[in-house]
Amino acid sequence: MLTKVLRRLERYIGVDAIRWANISDGIYSFNFHRIGDWKETRFDPCVFSCNPKQLDEFIVFFKQEFDIISIAEAVELVKKHPEKIHGKYLIITFDDGYKDNYTEAFPILKRHNVPACFFIATSLIGDKKLPWWDRIAYNYKKNKFKTLKLSSWNEAVTYNGDEREFVRSMLAAAKVSQVPIEEQLNELETLFPIDGEIPTQEFMAWEDLAEMIEHGMDVGAHSHNHEILANLTQEDIIFELTHSKMLIEKHLAYKVNSFSYPVGSQGTYNEQVTTALANCGYDIAFNFQPGINVNIEANKYDLRRFSIEPSTSISTLKNTLGYAKIY
Numbered sequence: 001m002l003t004k005v006l007r008r009l010e011r012y013i014g015v016d017a018i019r020w021a022n023i024s025d026g027i028y029s030f031n032f033h034r035i036g037d038w039k040e041t042r043f044d045p046c047v048f049s050c051n052p053k054q055l056d057e058f059i060v061f062f063k064q065e066f067d068i069i070s071i072a073e074a075v076e077l078v079k080k081h082p083e084k085i086h087g088k089y090l091i092i093t094f095d096d097g098y099k100d101n102y103t104e105a106f107p108i109l110k111r112h113n114v115p116a117c118f119f120i121a122t123s124l125i126g127d128k129k130l131p132w133w134d135r136i137a138y139n140y141k142k143n144k145f146k147t148l149k150l151s152s153w154n155e156a157v158t159y160n161g162d163e164r165e166f167v168r169s170m171l172a173a174a175k176v177s178q179v180p181i182e183e184q185l186n187e188l189e190t191l192f193p194i195d196g197e198i199p200t201q202e203f204m205a206w207e208d209l210a211e212m213i214e215h216g217m218d219v220g221a222h223s224h225n226h227e228i229l230a231n232l233t234q235e236d237i238i239f240e241l242t243h244s245k246m247l248i249e250k251h252l253a254y255k256v257n258s259f260s261y262p263v264g265s266q267g268t269y270n271e272q273v274t275t276a277l278a279n280c281g282y283d284i285a286f287n288f289q290p291g292i293n294v295n296i297e298a299n300k301y302d303l304r305r306f307s308i309e310p311s312t313s314i315s316t317l318k319n320t321l322g323y324a325k326i327y
C-alpha cells in the first residue's frame, strides 16, 4: 500500500521520467508469445502478448531506445564482457512457436529489419495437437463451469467475473500440481466432457522457420515436450535438452546455442538443469522473470526477460524498466 502511494507521488513529481532517463546499461530482453486479439480466441487467452499494431509500436520504440541484437551478438557479449556490460542492448524473443509468430510477427520484424529469437517446443512443430493450456481453456469456454477442483489441486479455483483471470488461475493450479498433466486433463474431461472433437492448434512448420532464419531470425530450443524441467528425472532433462536441439539442427541446418525454460518462473528449473544445459552445448538460457541483465557471464543460464501483456503500453513499459531490478 505504502509502495503504491509512494509510486503515485513519484509519478506526480516526475521521478518516473527521471528513472526512465537513467536506466542502467545492460541486456534488456522482452518476451512475446502469441500475436493477435486474446478476446477472439477459443483457446488460452493468457498466451496472447499483443496485437500486430502494438507489436509494430513496440519495435519502433525498441529501435529508438536500444541497440537490438541477435542471439549470436548476445553470446559474443557474454564472452567479451565477463564483468559488466556497457551500452543498452535489447533482445526480442518469442516462446512456444505458434503459427501467428510467422504470419503476424515475422512480416513486422522483417519490415523493421530487426532480429528476434523464436524459442520453439519441438514436439509442437508440425503437430496439430492442442497443447494442455489451450485444452483447459477450450474446455472451460465450451462448458462454462464456474469452479474447478481437480483431486491433486490444493484448493478449488473459482470464477470471479474475469474469464482471463479464471483461466490463468486454473493453469497456475495445473502447473504446481505434482500429477502429470495428461492425468489432470483426463480428470477434467471426465468431469466436463468435451462435446464433439477436440480441435487442432496451428504451430509453425519447419519451412516457416527456415524462411525466418534466411531473413536473419534466430531459433532457440524451448525443450521438446514443454514440461516443467525441475519435475523431471535427470535422464528426461537430458532428453528434453538434446532432442529439441538435435531436431532443430537436423531440420534447419542451424546451430542451436540458446534455450528458454518452459514456464520459466522460479522453481521451474534448477542447478541440475543449468548444468545439463552447459553439458549439452548451450551458451545462454532465458527465464521468464523481469530484470535487467548486467552480470551476464555469471547469469548466462539465468537471463531475465520482461513479459509483454495485452495491457502493456510504451508508457507502462518505461515505468517498469525505470523500476526494474539489476541482475
Ligand SMILES: [Zn+2]
Residues within 6 Å of the ligand: 095, 096, 222, 226, 261, 262, 263
Ligand atoms: Zn512456453
